[in-house]
Amino acid sequence: MKKYILITFALFLASFAYTQSNKEEIDLVQAAFGMDKKAIVADFVQLSDTQKDAFWTLYDEYETKRKEFGKERIVLLQQYADQYMTMTGEQADTWTKKVMELQIKTDKLIATYYEKVKGISDGVVATQFYQIENYILSMIRMSILQEVPFLKKS
Numbered sequence: 001m002k003k004y005i006l007i008t009f010a011l012f013l014a015s016f017a018y019t020q021s022n023k024e025e026i027d028l029v030q031a032a033f034g035m036d037k038k039a040i041v042a043d044f045v046q047l048s049d050t051q052k053d054a055f056w057t058l059y060d061e062y063e064t065k066r067k068e069f070g071k072e073r074i075v076l077l078q079q080y081a082d083q084y085m086t087m088t089g090e091q092a093d094t095w096t097k098k099v100m101e102l103q104i105k106t107d108k109l110i111a112t113y114y115e116k117v118k119g120i121s122d123g124v125v126a127t128q129f130y131q132i133e134n135y136i137l138s139m140i141r142m143s144i145l146q147e148v149p150f151l152k153k154s
Helices: 002-019 023-044 051-082 089-120 125-146
Strands: none
Touching: 023 051, 023 125, 051 089, 051 125, 089 125
């Protein structure tokens, strides 16, 4: 499973490196990532035949909402890159608060869908969903943090 995650993650990062804030490019990156990510989730989450249809309906709904947050994340990273060398204290504060708000919204989204998945399946499937989503998002967050230079005071 780690091999699939690393391949997906590498695809995401390679695509991200060349992505502008252009909507079509963002959609393309997220479509490619979402397709591979869905295969990873399918390998990890152990669904019975009776749970599959309801789970994948919920998962597609979740992914649609998560991708919107991904677009916001890309825009914020582009904003940081554009302002990095000249960022004022006020700009830094505003940017950081937006990043923290986005992380809270993303975490709330996962928690909401944990409950929805549990409602159509059981605690094991819901926990597997929660674990794989947090694992993938944590990897992405860590990789981005490793690539983003720390802000220095001028």
